[in-house]
Amino acid sequence: MLLLLLSAPARATARGSAEDPAAAPRAATTVLRGRASWYGAYFQGRKTTSGERFNRFQYTCAHKTLPFGTRLRVTNVKNGKSVVVRVTDRGPFRRERIIDLSEIAARPLGITECGAATVVAEIVAANTPLGPATTPENLAALYAADPHPDAAFTTYSVPAAASPAAPTPAPALLAAAGAPTAGVVAAAETTHCPAGFLIQAGSFIDAANARAVQARIQSLLPNVQVEVSQELLDGRQRSRVFVGNFGERLEAEAVRRQLRVWGIGGLVREVASR
Incomplete structure (x- = not known):
């Protein structure tokens, strides 16, 4: 029967009259x-x-x-x-x-x-x-x-x-x-499952800023795919930096945390299956 296991019992206090x-x-x-x-x-x-x-x-x-x-x-x-x-x-x-x-x-x-x-x-x-x-x-x-x-x-x-x-x-x-x-x-x-997961590492009005972030991530993670996607949002052109594709969210989250250590923010997005 599987139940929650407990660690070693608590030791008594110095006086031995109550649990610490x-x-x-x-x-x-x-x-x-x-x-x-x-x-x-x-x-x-x-x-x-x-x-x-x-x-x-x-x-x-x-x-x-x-x-x-x-x-x-x-x-x-x-x-x-x-x-x-x-x-x-x-x-x-x-x-x-x-x-x-x-x-x-x-x-x-x-x-x-x-x-x-x-x-x-x-x-x-x-x-x-x-x-x-x-x-x-x-x-x-x-x-x-x-x-x-x-x-x-x-x-x-x-x-x-x-x-x-x-x-x-x-x-x-x-x-x-x-x-x-x-x-x-x-x-x-x-x-039928999600095709994978991406990290969105930034969204920029200035495409040059997006390319700079892309270059930095590529220098830090040379074996990971990094792309800049051009999208029209609220009538304005935006450049988004995407890192991945990753097969599992755990992989994407691990890379996202590493990017955060390097001062690069991001969020994980699910890639819908087609």
């Missing part, structure tokens, strides 16, 4: 990484394994082993969108899938269009509101902490650091599947 708040136990995060799919109208009204009737308009999901009622924040690692759901059913029983989302829960993540997607799911508190949620600020770190990234799916615990100055302990592998087989990503995903 500064030494209170910090919860680790239990993370599931793998493929998510969805189910909808065909199962509407049917009884789930928990005894509840399935409702595709409620934020629920199916998982093979997690206790009923467990809440998960599920994030599509490709587009960074998140939703909180509650476990009410068992499944998915298709190979190499870790979770089946109800239709309404899958929509914000773009999974109804894609068919399936790679997600990171964190076990969250029982009082966490259900529905669309903010993307975890440490999404990249959670994804990178996977101790067995070549496995079809994994479950692992990411401990919290004892203090901001202390190094974060290594993640602990709780479960893993074998290496994924070829063709796990359905053809529908490459057809």
Whole structure:
């Protein structure tokens, strides 16, 4: 049974009569990484394994082993969108899938269009509101902490650091599947999912300023595509600097953060599929 893991117990105060708040136990995060799919109208009204009737308009999901009622924040690692759901059913029983989302829960993540997607799911508190949620600020770190990234799916615990100055302990592998087989990503995903992500690194009235930013980024990131796009906005010509294309939002966000370190602002934009 997967539950939130706790770090070492808090130490007593010098007098031993009360707990030291500064030494209170910090919860680790239990993370599931793998493929998510969805189910909808065909199962509407049917009884789930928990005894509840399935409702595709409620934020629920199916998982093979997690206790009923467990809440998960599920994030599509490709587009960074998140939703909180509650476990009410068992499944998915298709190979190499870790979770089946109800239709309404899958929509914000773009999974109804894609068919399936790679997600990171964190076990969250029982009082966490259900529905669309903010993307975890440490999404990249959670994804990178996977101790067995070549496995079809994994479950692992990411401990919290004892203090901001202390190094974060290594993640602990709780479960893993074998290496994924070829063709796990359905053809529908490459057809209907976003084509990629760009970083807009500036919008300028003066095209010379845009070309200067383009040249600077090219000097800093010689292996990354940087283009200037001319667009007419509110009757005025503007030059926008775009960096990328990136296959996943995580890649684009990592480059955006690096540009910010160099004093270049930017925002990530999704490239719509055609």
